[in-house]
Amino acid sequence: MAASNPQYQNSSVHDSISSIFNPGFVVDGLLPDLEIVSPDGVHFYVHTRQLLASSSNIFGASSSMRCTDTEAALDALIKYGLSIAQLAAPARPLYELVRSYAPYYPIEAYALATHYRLEDLAVTISAHLLAYDVTRLSDELTVKMGPVYFARLVNLQRSRITALRNIVLRPPVMHPATPTCNADNQRELSRAWAFANAEIVWNVLPSEHLITHDYRGPTAFATPQNLTTGHRYLDVCAGIGILAICHVR
Incomplete structure (x- = not known):
């Protein structure tokens, strides 16, 4: 089964389309943002948010998705002059993608968000780092997040104890x-x-x-x-x- 973005689909494809999950299938006022094609050529137009809400492990993301893949994509977006800050604004698909890493790879997701100065994402992901032992942090991740966000992570943990x-x-x-x-x-x-x-x-x-x-x-x-x-x-x-x-x- 393959997945793609509906707006990039090839108009010459004449495979069958699901009678329910079609391009006009509206949920909460939103059109589908993901196209899934079954092995027998049936196209399903669905909503990413609804799928993620239905799965307890993001459909196996903990074993198949890594932050490094997303980082490569973000570097490519920057190369072509696109604004990462706008594309990763709260509730946007890129924001939800990076946020989905937090329960499984919290420190990697935090380093990814801070490396690209995605403030809202960094704040959201930091909630998963309250129990993280900062003494285990690698030099590579420390350099990636930078001194400001590293200090903020340390101060977050200290401030809770102080409070x-x-x-x-x-x-x-x-x-x-x-x-x-x-x-x-x-x-x-x-x-x-x-x-x-x-x-x-x-x-x-x-x-x-x-x-x-x-x-x-x-x-x-x-x-x-x-x-x-x-x-x-x-x-x-x-x-x-x-x-x-x-x-x-």
């Missing part, structure tokens, strides 16, 4: 003494909070989205029930997608 540290290392706010939680209770809770969250900050990775940590201290009053008196028991940093939960027992 979490700024959240969880703040002790619970003190409140007026109550019959069930006096000043001594609150100071003990603050110590338990500090011990528990120090371990969280030490062990957390930039890719963590849900952090659960158990701290079993000697105190009996530092419990979730007493924390309902006004202490901050759960803190959410929605801006960077981190949910930190500390169970104090």
Whole structure:
């Protein structure tokens, strides 16, 4: 089975055309952008976006598609004076193609996008690099992405750790003494909070989205029930997608 772009099809071809998937087949107001020809000569006009949405692995792209092929095509486009930035704008086919590499080849896709200064693509792909160990980055890829985008990748990971540290290392706010939680209770809770969250900050990775940590201290009053008196028991940093939960027992 072969595939081609409908606008480049040879008008002299007289093979049969699918009665449903024909050149006028409209989905979401869009005409087909891909022509697939079966071995028996039947032409199917389909939509790339619909096909990609139906497959869990981009129809085997993880084993057959590589960024190097796309890079060669991009170099050819530049050679003939075409604007990569315009062709790879969000929602354009080239943008979707490079973005499709991200789940399988995240660092290669990021280097490809940054090499051609495709900002929107680089930002989108970087979400797949939160767990990437930058110490494994090859010299070749480092040079390809350049110092600016390499620094941005490193700073992305560091900023997530810093944001979490700024959240969880703040002790619970003190409140007026109550019959069930006096000043001594609150100071003990603050110590338990500090011990528990120090371990969280030490062990957390930039890719963590849900952090659960158990701290079993000697105190009996530092419990979730007493924390309902006004202490901050759960803190959410929605801006960077981190949910930190500390169970104090």
